[in-house]
Amino acid sequence: MRFRNSLLVWVIAGATAISLSPASSHAAVLLSELCDPLNNYPSDRFIEIYNSGPDTVSLTNWALVAVGNNVDIQTWTLSGSILPGQALVAGNNTTVAVFTVNFPNASWSAGNATWNGRVGDGAKLIDSGGGVIDRVVVTGSGGSTFENANYVRNPNIYSPNPTYTASEWTTTPRTLATDGSPGTHVTAPRPPGPILAQMVTDPAFPLAGSPTHVQADVTDTTAAVTSVSLAWGTAPASLTNTIAMPLVSGTTYRTTAAIPAQVAGVTVYYKITATDASSGITTSELKSYALFFNLTVAQIQGGVGSSPYNGNSVITNGVVTARFGTFFAVQDGSGPWSGVWVRSTDTPTVGDQVTVRGTVSEADAQGYAGNTLLTNGLVTSSAAGVLPAAAVVPSGSALSEGYEGVLVKLASAVCTNPSAGVGQWQVNDGSGTALMDALGYTFGPILGTTYDVTGPVTFYGGSFKLEPRSAADIVFVADLAAPSVLAIGEMSDSTFLVQFTEPVDEATSEVASRYTIGALTGTVAIRDPIHPEHVLVTIANVAPGTRTLSATGVEDAFGNATAAANASFTYIDTRIPAGYYDGAIGLTGAPLRAALHEIIKNHSVQSYDYAYTAFQTTDVRPDGKLWDVYSDIPDGTPPYLYSFGQTGGGTFEGSGYNREHSFPQGWFGGSVTPMHTDLWILYPTDTKVNGYRGNLPYGTVEAASITSLNGSQVGPNTAPGYSGTVFEPIDAYKGDLARSTFYVSTRYLSEDGGWPGSPAASGANLNTWAAELYTSWSIGDPVSQKERLRNGAIYVIQGNRNPFVDHPEWAAQIFDPSQITGVPSATRASFTLYQNAPNPFNGVTRIAFQLAERQRVRLRVYDVSGRLIRTLVDRDAMEPGRHEVAWEGLSESASRVGEGLYFYRLEAGGRSETRRVVRVR
Known part of the structure; x- marks a missing residue:
């Protein structure tokens, strides 16, 4: 693990408060200009001071003295403060030439007759301690007088000089005071000054009730270091105390006296100032250290819901009992109030005895809000400890x-x-x-x-x-408890996935007669060897609606047998109602789209809130959980699963789900019915990922800026025709979402007046790039049992179906002109698909089909999640007549598939048909 063992550096990042620095910065305030103009001299004579340093300096108890004929003739008592780079003027309270007088005195004009810039005239600057820190009294040598002139400090002078030095000053004749520069002083760029480093406290972690020294390494590459001092206080804007820091060894300077002991809860602020022989001056940024409360964990907790030390800095000791990411728990005893959570970048090991510092928080923004938490935790010592007994x-x-x-x-x-x-x-x-x-x-x-x-x-x-x-x-x-039935999944018209709450015994679970739905009894039961809590049960002739499956005498691994373990489910009829699409027979292209619009329009409109109820039948997984296409991983483990009702969230993935418009509502004008509540547009999806998608069109991404936990991506589109930002779902659901988009384009044909449109669609009409891409998605991701169930469930609620789920071949006939052959669908060659034999099978099964005429044929095998397992036939043309294909139970990679239910689908002549096959040992 890591912990800090060096001297402490506490920094207030970005501190902007003005600090009034005492004597350490006095060396930057100096006399900068004396003026005796030719005209209006009794009223307009002035003396100026200037702050050449980096800190604001308090002028409280300072004084400025005018000297005439070597006698003090006028004193101004100064006040307030002088900012870095600021020049302040002392003079008469009324002037003829207009300029600002910061320190006016009405007696100046009457008392300055002897102050005329001749020998013996000048000024003195006295600091709050009563000492003269700067002096100028001209001697006449070298032309050093300023009668009818101003006397200005040279630009390369940055520090006051208690001994008058004529070479620091320049005389320039002036007629008016404003010909000079009252209130302005120009200096050359200051020399770089000393370099401050390793500014630390001693002890490294100051304790309440103990004095604290400060030390620093000070170096200088241009001149000798002349002074180092510390200014400190208990408020960031008032560093009123000064301690000298002489050289103690090498380049290390240390306070001569310690900062006095402070009580717990106080924060001490300080700056270090260093000067050199070339007038360079360096002042550190504002630093601080807090005097921590040294407490037991119980004292921190306080025995109540909110810690009495909330917001205070504390130190405590204990054993680390757990660590999760950047959080760990420390315990110093047993029983209630003996533990506390810490947020820290340190990584102690469970079992370490640690000393840790931090700030108590009851509402940490970075997580664990509601816990009494030590934030910004710092482990200062660590050793092997003994875990307390739970x-x-x-x-x-x-x-x-x-x-x-x-x-x-x-x-x-x-x-x-x-x-x-x-x-x-x-x-x-x-x-x-x-x-x-x-x-x-x-x-x-x-x-x-x-x-x-x-x-x-x-x-x-x-x-x-x-x-x-x-x-x-x-x-x-x-x-000691018998298994119960957790969920029922409808895998085909007569096959059901029965999910128990625990693994069940193979022998008892594969007795088909133990399963009933009303008066109907199971005929086949196969336990999944990979998921022994799943059993595939065949029960034929189940009527649509709410049904109850009962499992009797099915045992778990401990011999606990079910006694009529019941579970209710909604059986959905996925078959196309007789005559539903009669109006579309024989059509293709635009006429087909128009006919389908007439069939599916005027659906039964539900409320937006009802969508959450509808999802419980339209988007339910075989295990009874919500089916979220933005988080699901069909051939793997989803990063999270939702139970129905876990709505909201959005701060992170897995925190809640909401209603996603696969065709964004902004594209059709917002909360406008019937589009806004159309269940064919609405999907339940993770709230965070829904936010990632926003109003982006679906597309293909190679350089993702965002990738969700299931692999959905946001980034620039790589499909031809559009280069903007898009959202790409995973391959397993591209066909689903494409067919929902085709539904919108057909259902709302000619009903899209006023729709704002989008990069993917003009009103309800898909733009070319989107139509081509989504058509390829529909072909590459065929209709799954999930979609068939969703189609049947929505049909029960809204009274309309998605034609592109029932007849996926229609998508290409309408939206992909390159696939239109011009042959009406009623005259397309037909086929007959036969049930495989044997079924169930162990080694090899044979699938037969009859073609009426020469045509393109594709025969594929899928698992119950709709994932492609094996392509058995994919030929541009096959001759009419009977054909037979063998499947030996192998996948595309030639590995043997597991036991369970599979589906084979024949696609030919613009239509498809699916049958089920069961593989056993």
């Missing part, structure tokens, strides 16, 4: 304020909800429900199974959670 606490009281940051164990807690969202799950030991999280370890619990769960407690997202750190924190205790 406090064994009932589940009903463990997740509470007192156990925040404390290592807790829930003993013999039963899983009551294995999927509470975003990797979370719930347990109950009889005393109440507790939520388990997945920050450090993701676990798939089994409903009804008993576990011992250990981890620290945290709070975020509005609730307390237990955070298991690794597999070792979740210990199986017992399984």
